[in-house]
Amino acid sequence: MSGNKSITSIVLVGLLLLTPLSVYADGTDPLNVDITTAWTSQSGTDNDHAYLLTFSSNSTFDISTEITHIQNGTELNVSVFTTWGYENGVRTAHLLLNSTLQWADQVTVDVTVNSIDTVVTTNNNFFTRSIEVGTWNQPMADHEITLTTSWNLLQNYTTVDGDQYFRLNFDGHGWQQRIGDVLNSWELGDGVMVTEENTEGVSTNMSFVLDSIWKNETITAGLLTSQVIDARGWGYLVITSEEDEAVTQIIANVSDAWINHSMIDGINSERIRLEAGGLMTIDSTNESSTTIDIDAELSVFLFETWDENGVRKLSHNQIEALGDFIIIDDGFRMDISLDGMEILERWEDGIRTQHRENIRGHGTFGAEDQDDNATMVINGTIFNLETDVVNGQTVTDDIHIDGTLSGDVQGTFGIVKGIETSGMQSNYSGDEFEVNVIHEESWFNITGINGGNFFDGAGAGAYHNNSWNYQSVNSHWDNRTVRIAWEETGPDASSGDDKPERSPIQNNLTQPEMEQALGNITVGRETGLVPIPMAIGDNVRLNGQDGIVLEIVANSVANDPRDNHNFHVVEWTGSYGDSGDAGIAFGSIIDEGPLRGLVSSVTRSFEIEYGANDESAFLNETQYIDRVLSPSIVTAEENTDPVLVSLTLEEGLVVGEGASVAHLVAHATDDEWNIESITADLTVVGGEIVTLNDKGLSGDNAIGDDRYTTQMMVPGLEVGNFTINVTITDYFGAITEGSGVIQVVDDAPRLTSVEFVPHIAKRGDLIIVNAIAFDGHGVESVQVDMRVFGGQLVDLLLLENEVWAGNFTLPNGMTPGSHDIPFIVTDSIGGKQILRHWINIDNGAQPDAATPYRLPDGEHVSTTMTVLNTAPQIVAEDMIIIREDSTTTALLEAEVSDADGVMLVRAKLGIFTPITQNEDWSKLYDDGSNGDRVAGDGIFSLQLSIRSGIPDGTHTLLLQASDIYGEATGEVPIVVTLEEKENVITGGAGISSTMLVMALGIIAIIGAVVVMFVMRKEGGDGDKSNPGGDRFGFQ
Structure with missing residues (x-):
C-alpha cells in the first residue's frame, strides 16, 4: 500500500508540473502572439521591413513563420532573419525581411507556435496578420471628406544684425478626394503673416492679413506629384535703413500681396508680388551738422520675384514718387521739389527687359558767408533738374540754375546743362563708343566787392565757361567721360581738349539672384508608408517628407465621434526627429470600414531645422475630420433629402x-x-x-x-x-x-474713342470734341458734362460715321492743369453711366464669340484736357494830376481780375517812389487800406506822394500782377501827367516868381544830397535785398 501511495504521489506531482504545458497543448489557456509592424530604422536612413512578435509569456518558444510579400502583382522571394528578445517581461521575436516595401503592397505574416519550453503544441497555435501597405492619412478606398485645419509657423532667432521673426497663422477647411490611385487634397482659409527682419542696417517689418490661403496637393500611387500654395491679402510694410548717419524709412500700405509656392512635376517655383503706396522719409544729420531731409509720397511701390529651381526667372522693382528734398549745412539751405521720380527695373529669364531711372524737379537754394567782417549772400533758383536713363542709356541730363550774389559782394551766376547731340567718339586708346555730348554753360559775373577775400581774392569781372563732356551713354559703366573740351573766358581764361585714360570702364549688368529670405521654408506634413489597418503595438517611422521624420506607436483603441457618427479608431502618439526630441504628435486613425487608414484627428508641434546655420522654425497644427461625403456611412433607409x-x-x-x-x-x-x-x-x-x-x-x-x-x-x-x-x-x-x-x-455704353481739338487750351477757348460709343442695345445719347467746372451740359450730335461730335467752351471755373472731362453716355433702354476714360482697342481685335457684346481688352485712356494758366488782366487809365501848392497825394487805381484769384498787384513808381523806400516795387491794396475805397471790389489802390520836387510833365509807371499759381503779367505802363496849378503872381504881399524858382532849386539840391547820402550808405548801388525777383514769379 505504501508503494502504491508513493507512485500515486509522484504521478500527481508530475501532473501538477505538466499542467501549464498541457493547458497550452489543448488550447484552454490564452496563448497569444501579437504581430505588429516594426517599420523603423536602425541606421537613421531607410526603414527596415520588419515585424515584432510579442508572446504572452517569457517561455521559450519554437516557431515557424511564413511571410508572403506581393508587389505589383508578383510574389517576392523573401528571407527572414529572426532575433529573440524580452520586452516588459515577455518573450519577443524580431523578424527582419530582405524586401523593401512600396505603396499598395500586400503582406501576410503567418506564425505557427511549434512548442513551448520544448513541449509540442497541437491546438490554437496558429497566428496570422494581413496588411495592405498604404500612405499615412490616405485610405486605400475611394473617398471624399472635408477637414478643419488650424496651424501656425513661427521663426524667432537672433543674429549679429538683430532679431529675426516670422509668424504665419492659418485657419480654414480642407477637402480630400481619392479616385483610384490619385488622391487630391485642397485647403482654403485665411490667416495672418507677420515678419521682422534685420540685415546689415536694414530693418523690414511686414504685417499682412491674408484673405485667402489656398493649398492643393496631388498624390499618385503614394507619391507627391504636385503641390500649390497660394496666399493673397493686404497689410503694411515698414522698411528702415541706417547708413552713413542717414535714416531712410518707407511706410507703405500694401494693397495687394501675393505669395505662391508650387511643386509640379519636380519643378519648384516661388512667386512673390507686393503692390503698395505710402510715404518715404530720409533724415540725416552728420558730425558737421549737415542735415538732409527727404519727404516723398510713393504713388507706386511694386515688388515681384519668381524663382524656379533656385534660379530667378523674374525680378520687377518699381517706385514712382513725388516729394520734397531739403539740405541744410552751416549757413547753406537747398529746397528741391521732386515733380517726379521713377525707378523701374525688370528682368525676365536673365535678360533685363525694362529699365528706367527718372528724376524731375525744381527748387531754390541759399547761403551766407563771412570774411573779414564782410558778408556775402547767395540766392539761387533751380528752374529745371532732370535726369532720365532708359534701358541703361542716359537720354536726358538737364539742369538750369540762376542765382545772385548780394551783401558786400554783388553779382550773378548761372548754369545750363543738357545733351546737345549723340554719336560715336573715340577714346584715349582709339576705340569708338556711343556717347552723349553734354554741353554745360556756366557764368559768374561779379559787379562789386566791398570787402572780404571771397573767391580767393578775385576781383570784379565776368567769368564764362563752356564745356562739352563726351560721356558714354551706358549708365552702369564707370569713368564714362571719354573726351572733355572746354573754353573759359575771364581773368583766368583757358581752353582745352582732353581724353582721359582708362575711360570708359565697361561693366556687365548683374542679373538678380535668388535669395534665402526669412520665412522661405517649405513645410509639409509627415508622410510615409503605414499598415492598413493599423493595430495596437504597431511601430512605424514616417520618413517620406524631407526634414520631417515622425515615429509613431499605436497605443489603444477608442471611438471618435465625427460627422454625427462614432468611428472606431486606434489612438497613437509620436515623436519627431531621428532622436525623438524635435517635437511630438498625437491623434487617432480609423481602423475599420472603407475609411481605415484615414487620420480622424491629429495635433502636431515640432521644430524644423533649415538653412546653412541650422536655424529653427516651429510648427503647431490641429486637424480633424469635419464631414464624410463618400463613401456613405449611413444606409438608404436612414437617408433624408437635401x-x-x-x-x-x-x-x-x-x-x-x-x-x-x-x-x-x-x-x-x-x-x-x-x-x-x-x-x-x-x-x-x-x-x-x-x-x-x-x-x-x-x-x-x-x-x-x-x-x-x-x-x-x-x-x-x-x-x-x-x-x-x-x-x-x-x-x-x-x-x-x-x-x-x-x-x-443693363451695361451702359462704353466709349471707344475720344478726341479733343485742341487738347491744350486756355479758359474761354472753344473745344471741338469727337467721340465713339458702343452698346449692345444701341447708343441713345452722348453728353459732355462741364457743369462740375461751372460750364454747361453739352449734347453731342451723331454723325453718319457713328461719331458723336460737338463743341464746348472751357469755363472760367476750371483751374490750370490736367482735368478728366466727364462724359454721360446713355443707351436705348435707359442704361446710363458717367465715364472719364475710353477703351483703346487694338486694330483688328474682335469680341469673343461667347460674349459678342463685350469689347476686347484694351488700354483705359483718360479723357484728359490740359488747361493753361493765364496771367491776370489789368485795366488802368492814364492819370492827370494837377499839382497843388504843397506836397499832396493822388490815388493810383487799377482793376485787376483773374479766374484763379489775384495774389499780388504791384507798381514800379519811378520818380514817385518815396525817398525812404529802398524797394523798386510798391504793393497795391484791395483791403480798404492805403487809400483803397472799397475792400474786395477788384480795384487795387495805392496813394502816390506828389512831392513839390517832382518836375511837371509825363511820367511812366509800371504795373504788374500775379495769380495764386504764380503766373505773372508783363509790365503794364501807365502814363501820369503832372501839371502845375495856374497861379496869379502878385507883387508886394505875394511870393515873386524869382523867389519861387530859387526855392525850387534849393529843394532839388537838398534832394540830390539826400539821395547821394543814402546811396553811399547802402553801397552805391541801391538796395540789394531782393535781387532778381521774389517768390511770386516776378523777375
Whole structure:
C-alpha cells in the first residue's frame, strides 16, 4: 500500500508540473502572439521591413513563420532573419525581411507556435496578420471628406544684425478626394503673416492679413506629384535703413500681396508680388551738422520675384514718387521739389527687359558767408533738374540754375546743362563708343566787392565757361567721360581738349539672384508608408517628407465621434526627429470600414531645422475630420433629402453683355452631408447647365460651409429678374429641385474713342470734341458734362460715321492743369453711366464669340484736357494830376481780375517812389487800406506822394500782377501827367516868381544830397535785398 501511495504521489506531482504545458497543448489557456509592424530604422536612413512578435509569456518558444510579400502583382522571394528578445517581461521575436516595401503592397505574416519550453503544441497555435501597405492619412478606398485645419509657423532667432521673426497663422477647411490611385487634397482659409527682419542696417517689418490661403496637393500611387500654395491679402510694410548717419524709412500700405509656392512635376517655383503706396522719409544729420531731409509720397511701390529651381526667372522693382528734398549745412539751405521720380527695373529669364531711372524737379537754394567782417549772400533758383536713363542709356541730363550774389559782394551766376547731340567718339586708346555730348554753360559775373577775400581774392569781372563732356551713354559703366573740351573766358581764361585714360570702364549688368529670405521654408506634413489597418503595438517611422521624420506607436483603441457618427479608431502618439526630441504628435486613425487608414484627428508641434546655420522654425497644427461625403456611412433607409435654403448672387446682381463676372451661390443642407452634386440651369440668361461646388473652386470662398458656388456671366442682352432652377442630388440619388431669382442689370455704353481739338487750351477757348460709343442695345445719347467746372451740359450730335461730335467752351471755373472731362453716355433702354476714360482697342481685335457684346481688352485712356494758366488782366487809365501848392497825394487805381484769384498787384513808381523806400516795387491794396475805397471790389489802390520836387510833365509807371499759381503779367505802363496849378503872381504881399524858382532849386539840391547820402550808405548801388525777383514769379 505504501508503494502504491508513493507512485500515486509522484504521478500527481508530475501532473501538477505538466499542467501549464498541457493547458497550452489543448488550447484552454490564452496563448497569444501579437504581430505588429516594426517599420523603423536602425541606421537613421531607410526603414527596415520588419515585424515584432510579442508572446504572452517569457517561455521559450519554437516557431515557424511564413511571410508572403506581393508587389505589383508578383510574389517576392523573401528571407527572414529572426532575433529573440524580452520586452516588459515577455518573450519577443524580431523578424527582419530582405524586401523593401512600396505603396499598395500586400503582406501576410503567418506564425505557427511549434512548442513551448520544448513541449509540442497541437491546438490554437496558429497566428496570422494581413496588411495592405498604404500612405499615412490616405485610405486605400475611394473617398471624399472635408477637414478643419488650424496651424501656425513661427521663426524667432537672433543674429549679429538683430532679431529675426516670422509668424504665419492659418485657419480654414480642407477637402480630400481619392479616385483610384490619385488622391487630391485642397485647403482654403485665411490667416495672418507677420515678419521682422534685420540685415546689415536694414530693418523690414511686414504685417499682412491674408484673405485667402489656398493649398492643393496631388498624390499618385503614394507619391507627391504636385503641390500649390497660394496666399493673397493686404497689410503694411515698414522698411528702415541706417547708413552713413542717414535714416531712410518707407511706410507703405500694401494693397495687394501675393505669395505662391508650387511643386509640379519636380519643378519648384516661388512667386512673390507686393503692390503698395505710402510715404518715404530720409533724415540725416552728420558730425558737421549737415542735415538732409527727404519727404516723398510713393504713388507706386511694386515688388515681384519668381524663382524656379533656385534660379530667378523674374525680378520687377518699381517706385514712382513725388516729394520734397531739403539740405541744410552751416549757413547753406537747398529746397528741391521732386515733380517726379521713377525707378523701374525688370528682368525676365536673365535678360533685363525694362529699365528706367527718372528724376524731375525744381527748387531754390541759399547761403551766407563771412570774411573779414564782410558778408556775402547767395540766392539761387533751380528752374529745371532732370535726369532720365532708359534701358541703361542716359537720354536726358538737364539742369538750369540762376542765382545772385548780394551783401558786400554783388553779382550773378548761372548754369545750363543738357545733351546737345549723340554719336560715336573715340577714346584715349582709339576705340569708338556711343556717347552723349553734354554741353554745360556756366557764368559768374561779379559787379562789386566791398570787402572780404571771397573767391580767393578775385576781383570784379565776368567769368564764362563752356564745356562739352563726351560721356558714354551706358549708365552702369564707370569713368564714362571719354573726351572733355572746354573754353573759359575771364581773368583766368583757358581752353582745352582732353581724353582721359582708362575711360570708359565697361561693366556687365548683374542679373538678380535668388535669395534665402526669412520665412522661405517649405513645410509639409509627415508622410510615409503605414499598415492598413493599423493595430495596437504597431511601430512605424514616417520618413517620406524631407526634414520631417515622425515615429509613431499605436497605443489603444477608442471611438471618435465625427460627422454625427462614432468611428472606431486606434489612438497613437509620436515623436519627431531621428532622436525623438524635435517635437511630438498625437491623434487617432480609423481602423475599420472603407475609411481605415484615414487620420480622424491629429495635433502636431515640432521644430524644423533649415538653412546653412541650422536655424529653427516651429510648427503647431490641429486637424480633424469635419464631414464624410463618400463613401456613405449611413444606409438608404436612414437617408433624408437635401434642402435648398437659398439661391443668390454673392454680388447682389450681374451686369449683362458680359460686362461682369458674378458668383452664383446655392445654400444647401443635408443631414447626412452626402450631397453629390448641385446643378443650375443658366440657359434662361444665355448660359448653360453648370455645376456648383463647395470645394473652394470657381470662386467658392470656403470649403465645406454648405455654400455651393460657381462663376457666371450673362453674355447677351438680357435685362431684368430671372428665375434660375437648381437640382440637388445626394449619394443615394435623392433629388431636390428648387429655384431662386437673380437680377441682371443693363451695361451702359462704353466709349471707344475720344478726341479733343485742341487738347491744350486756355479758359474761354472753344473745344471741338469727337467721340465713339458702343452698346449692345444701341447708343441713345452722348453728353459732355462741364457743369462740375461751372460750364454747361453739352449734347453731342451723331454723325453718319457713328461719331458723336460737338463743341464746348472751357469755363472760367476750371483751374490750370490736367482735368478728366466727364462724359454721360446713355443707351436705348435707359442704361446710363458717367465715364472719364475710353477703351483703346487694338486694330483688328474682335469680341469673343461667347460674349459678342463685350469689347476686347484694351488700354483705359483718360479723357484728359490740359488747361493753361493765364496771367491776370489789368485795366488802368492814364492819370492827370494837377499839382497843388504843397506836397499832396493822388490815388493810383487799377482793376485787376483773374479766374484763379489775384495774389499780388504791384507798381514800379519811378520818380514817385518815396525817398525812404529802398524797394523798386510798391504793393497795391484791395483791403480798404492805403487809400483803397472799397475792400474786395477788384480795384487795387495805392496813394502816390506828389512831392513839390517832382518836375511837371509825363511820367511812366509800371504795373504788374500775379495769380495764386504764380503766373505773372508783363509790365503794364501807365502814363501820369503832372501839371502845375495856374497861379496869379502878385507883387508886394505875394511870393515873386524869382523867389519861387530859387526855392525850387534849393529843394532839388537838398534832394540830390539826400539821395547821394543814402546811396553811399547802402553801397552805391541801391538796395540789394531782393535781387532778381521774389517768390511770386516776378523777375
